Amino acid sequence: MTRGATHGYPIVISDLSVEYPAHGASAAHVAVHGVSLRVAPGEVLGLLGSAGSGKTTLARVLSGVGLEPGGPGSDVRPVITGGEAIVLGTPLRGITRRRLNELRFHVGYLAQDAAEHLPPDRTVSEIIGEPILERDHRYNRKALATRVATMVDAVRLPLGLLEKYPYELSGGQRQRVALAQALVLGPNLLIADQPTAGIDLTVRDAVAQLISELRDGHTFSAVIITHDLPVLRRVADRVAVLDRGEVVALGTIDEVFDDPSHPYVQALAGALDAGHAVIDDLQPEPPA
Ligand SMILES: Nc1ncnc2c1ncn2[C@@H]1O[C@H](COP(=O)(O)OP(=O)(O)OP(=O)(O)O)[C@@H](O)[C@H]1O
Helix, strand or coil: CCCCCCCCCCEEEEEEEEEECCECCECCEEEEEEEEEEECCCCEEEEEECCCCCHHHHHHHHHCHHHCCCCCCCCCCCEEEEEEEEECCEECCCCCHHHHHHHHCCEEEECCCHHHHCCCCCCHHHHHHHHHHHHCCCCCHHHHHHHHHHHHHHCCCCHHHCCCCHHHCCHHHHHHHHHHHHHCCCCCEEEEECCCCCCCHHHHHHHHHHHHHHHHCCCCEEEEECCEHHHHHHHCCEEEEEECCEEEEEECHHHHHHCCCCHHHHHHHHHHHCCCCECCCCCCCCCC
């Protein structure tokens, strides 16, 4: 794998279509339709869109998690049916198992429901350190403990939580444990599905700060799904808005919201003007 290749762009998506195949009584469903976009090195792209617009599908495909046979929550896996997505130089269409495993070590992925799915029988320290041991089970235990403690600190959790179990933590603390796990391998790319959901204001700020600091290192890029405007303003260089699987707006926050042409983007812009910081309760317009 050529890390950061494809003219240096960590993500290059061209005319990508993704479909959930027919299963049981459900017909096939196209969740992402003809999407093209690039994420530049050092760029954080915010991804917005109504419920069901394809954000999570796109995130799962780009992280490789959704393409993994038997992967988590993958009873029906999304399939790339058109176009291509190249992540850190690796084309995802028809990717082999071996290359997918390799890619996964370089892409941090925070699933939408990660906080609810932490393994109940592992301590915070074991959970955060797991990706390191998965990559190298003989990793030096002292170095591992140091790395885990650094990550706990980075997500503003007290070190006293290291030996606690998920059920002993609040939802916001669990979310930060999941984020620390997604970042523990020092990925070049983070794909985070609602990283600040369920986290209170002060800590939300800390998460935004952490992402900004990582970005300032210039070797880190991210796609962040969030409807949290203060977080978007703080971390996102550009935003893409999805509606029914298509990109309907792309640009800086000001470019997208100052002169919205698409009805859903207009609705978002209206919500922002009305002072809503979190804008995820908007429904798309019914199809024409
Ligand atoms: N396993 C699946 N099988 C079939 N269709 C699915 C599956 N998962 C998602 N979909 C459909 O794909 C479309 C996109 O879903 P997706 O979860 O990617 O949207 P989203 O923008 O992330 O929504 P939300 O904000 O609610 O998380 C939706 O119509 C959804 O019903």
